[in-house]
Amino acid sequence: MRHHPIAKQQVAFDTGKLEKWVDPLPVPAVAQAQGKRPSPADQRLMVPYYRMSMRQTDIKVHRDMKPTRWWACASSVPGATIDARSGEPLLIEWANELPQEHFLPIDHNLHGAEADKPQVRTVVHVHGAKVRPQDDGYPEDWVVSGKSNVFYYPNQQDPAMLWYHDHAMGINRLNIYAGMLGSYIVRDKFEDELNLPKGKYEIPLVIFDRDFTLDHQLLYPISGNADAPWVPEVYGESILANGKLFPYCDVEPRKYRFRILNGSNSRTYRFSFGDDIQFHQIGTDQGFLSAPVPMKKLILAPAERADIIVNFSGHGGEKIIFKNDSFSILQFRVSASKVNDESALPATLRPVPKLKEADAVKTRMLTLNEYENPVGESMIMLLNGTYWHQPITEKPVINTTEIWSFVNPTDDTHPIHIHLVKFQILDRKQYIPGYPSDTDTKHLQTFGEATPPDPSEAGWKDTVRAEPRAITRIIIPFEGYTGRYVWHCHLLEHEDNEMMRPYEVVASAAQSQSTPEPTHPSH
Secondary structure, eight states: OOOOOOBOOOOOOOGGGSOSSOEEOOOOOBOOOOOEEEOSSOTTSEEEEEEEEEEEEEEOSSTTSOOEEEEEETTBSSEEEEEEETTOOEEEEEEEOOOSSOSSOOOTTSTTOOTTSOSOEEOEEEETOOOOGGGSOOTTOOEETTOEEEEEEOOOSOOEEEEEEEOOTTTHHHHHHTTOEEEEEEEOHHHHTTTOOOGGGEEEEEEEEEEEOTTSOEEOOOBSOTTSOOOSOOOOSEEEETTEESEEEEEOSSEEEEEEEEOOSSOOEEEEETTTOOEEEEEETTEEEEEEEEESOEEEOTTOEEEEEEEOTTOTTOEEEEEETTEEEEEEEEOOSOOOOOOOOOSOOSOOOOOOGGGEEEEEEEEEEEEEOSSSSOEEEEETTBOTTSOOOOOOBTTEEEEEEEEEOSSSOEEEEESSOOBEEEEEEEBOTTSSOTTOOSSOOBOSOOBOOOGGGSSOBSEEEEOTTEEEEEEEEEOSOOEEEEEEESSHHHHTTTOEEEEEEBSSGGGGOOOOOOOOOOO
């Protein structure tokens, strides 16, 4: 990475001095439908209707801290969980009931966050959902306080842990940091019959980091330039589990299913349980793996999810710490009682047919670029050297398959998310950045062998870690709907600073002819 602005040193509350394991782990409530309304797809059909209000509220994150101001969905952070069934559509009204002014530092130099825009704007994207473009939470489809978006979710997709979060252009990072995120879980009959741990033995774990002021309010870092407060990444010193600092969770000596989401703005986690306790990953972003993968450490970049089974049998009476490297997050207190566990860890799950490279009709080489900004201390961060407002260059044809190769000359790992679709990772291969140039994708000098995806990534994904100085290849079937969507880096500070582009799924090859060349700033 080139020069980044230095974040202004602000005094943060040292949460490390708090007494640990004094608050129980909260489990977000399951959202309840408020009746039924006609389906936009067929007015004769009535589908469940939910109203999810976004409001300012005060919530204690620790017994010994004052209440913290949050922007919550359905009165909690993370928000209430949407529990859906595959093939059973629903409607959600996302209602902006927030104050008129933002309480976190807006940078008006960022595209879409100019001073003439309302400070408080929201539009919710269900990350991983296969929806029509008008229901996807396009970044410019925001509404102001007092207004709502009503989106239709057909749920025509495999069971998986999706999640919802704000997606408003230029302030997405601030709105999510303020608390606007939650789980959206899709289930089906096939999953039911696997006999996995369920009910109170299935627990969502939404993990995110924050900093707090000495008065226990959210502290978002700013650069040394008050007129351009944007910073390139945010790494909070306090890691919360389901909105609590250092909570505990009472468990029985049996199998549990945890649905884990990395909801942080920037931080990648390396999760583990106790002293190298083995657990099994059974699913990733877009559903089940073909078979459980045994592991002792789980890596999740921002927006990635993992479905895991942990067996606490044999650990009766123990206290096990769920941690990120050396940072303790959550304590599991395993009871010493004997229990009858009838749940299963199946030897096989759902087949994941491997997509064939030969079926791809097009391969795209797409660069992930960071440039120094000659004005001020900020950065210019672009996908394929192209600004948000420039004409769309990626126009895949509906019901065709493409290979997208992400060329990353930077020192950052960029988690790349593509709306609408699910994809498979093909491989990663190292290359020499800067030779012949960072933007010449026709003469890349690679070395070494291509590395296949880790077994934990070998299922269906919607977010992929594009590693530094490497070419990361994914294969994507474009299915579902035509229309305009987006792809972007899910480091939220990058996304808000132009590292996001629209793309369009078109009906025919004649419409897919892309036009302009990347801009690639010279500075």
